[in-house]
Amino acid sequence: MQAKSRRKPSAKKVLVLVATRKGAWFLHGDAARRKWRVDGPHFLGHIVHHLVLDPRDGRTLLAATSTGHLGPALMRSLDRGRTWQEAKRPPAFDKVPEGAPGGEKGRVVNHTFWLTPGHASQPGVWYAGTSPHGLFRSTDGGDTWEGCRGLNDDPGYREWMGGPQDGTPDGPKLHSVIVDPRDADHLYLGMSSGGVHESLDAGRTWRPLIDGLEVVEGFDASQVSMHDPHCVRLCPGNPDRLYQQNHCGIYRLDRPGTRWERIGAKMPRSVGDIGFPMVVHPTDADTAWVFPMDGSMVWPRVTLAGKPAAYVTRNGGRTWQRQDQGMPKSHAWWTVKRQAMTHDGRDPVGLYLGTTSGELWMSGNEGKRWTCMARHLPEIYAVEAALV
Amino acid sequence: MKVLIPSPLLSYTSVREVEARGATLGALLSDLDRQFPGIRFRMINEQDRIRPHMRVFVNGEQVMELGQPLAPGDAVQIIQALSGG
Helix, strand or coil, X not given: CCCCCXXXXXXXXXEEEEEECCEEEEEEECCCCCCEEEEEEECCCCEEEEEEECCCCCCCEEEEEECCCCCCEEEEECCXXXXXXXXXXXXXXXXXXXXXXXXXXXXXXXEEEEEEECCCCCCCXXXXXXXXXXXXXXXXXXXXXXXXXXXXXXXXXXXXXCCXXXXXXXXXXXXXXXXXXXCCCCEEEEEECCXXXXXXXXXXCCEECCCCCCCCXXXXXXXXXXXXXXXXXXXXXXXXXXXXXXXXXXXXEECCCCCCECHHHHCCCCCCCCEEEEXXXXXXXXXXXXXXXXXXXXXXXXXXXXXXXXXXXCCCCCCCEEECCCCCCCCCCCCCCCECEEECCCXXXXXXXXXXCCCEEEECCCXXXXXXXXXXXXXEEEEEEEEC | CEEECCHHHHHHHCCCEEECCXXXXXXXXXXXXXXXXXXXXXXXXXXXXXXXXXXXXXXXXXXXXXXXXXXXXXXXXXXXXXXXX
16 A cells, blocks of 8 residues: 655665663664664663664764663763763752651652653753653753653652552653654653653643543553553654554544544454554554554563564554564564664655564565564664664 | 772773772762762762662771761772672
């Protein structure tokens, strides 16, 4: 099927940024996206949670790093990864004095989990989501960071955020920080767990966006803290449309509406609609991809029956098609994390996904056929693709 | 006084042993951070607590508080409790 709007082929090359549990690797593509030059490791032995190139200048890279033992560090490169400097003031919560009212214990950032460049009109602005939940903002290209108190310190949000035990097995994650391309003050974010939220005033105040979202059976969907969005994406081709892969299904939201529709209900019953990543087409808001995983019983979170496949919708979620050409046909028990599937923005769209077993796969034709770009990498945490 | 640096922090100091000053452990770590920007936050969190896998010994005795007094000539060892894979 053809994408609805054909764009002029991009002459730019693709740089794929792979963040892993043991360092980062860059893969530089040729113009045809067939040959890839591997550059790495960067930060060998460090956990790299997210690695993002600033699309506004094409050279600033931020890397959210930590190790198993040291405190977290946020690394910056102003020359697309040739040299790195450590952020002078990384994301960190405010110090709470001893004997604070109510026995308040100060929170500690375990690691920065998510990085989002700010609006095109605000060069130097970045947002960071942390574990445990915290939203931070930089106005100097990631060198110094301030907490967004309207979220981090709001009593209602503090309750919805819960404690360190109220999140993923690797800790609570604030993720999917989205800036509306039409309005720098309009933000979205997700909290695992803690729901999807929106701000209309650059993060000073927030409100939940959870209507229509389901929660684990037996729990109360009106309780914000019960909601677990895994990955939320805004469609550049129609910024009024959001897609979401949630712990409990795949959803679409068309603004100004506020009720999510479970479009994953149209996925094949034998596959279901559970997974982590969500990818949206750069121009066609009806097209989105997911990578379903097994959400039964103890939540194996691997490909169903060991047969990996992406699924695409070309009509906003009314129907889905399986895309597994080139992928293993059996005994491939992949897990793809929420930051580990992305696109490159070219036409036709290139798709990329990384597995926790260290394989990097791509499709240069919008998912019709997949090829393995790299294997034997460490556990892949995040994959981003940039045009350079 | 002499401060022994663990290998995971050599990216800051380049050498295993450095000189730093301070009347308390907190002051000593601030002096280290002045010389090697960023090193303190890797060891001490934003609530001024020693991170879980860090250990600090003064003259062979483990200390837990940043207010621990130090004297010129004390030997400070910063140790990383390594684990995991």
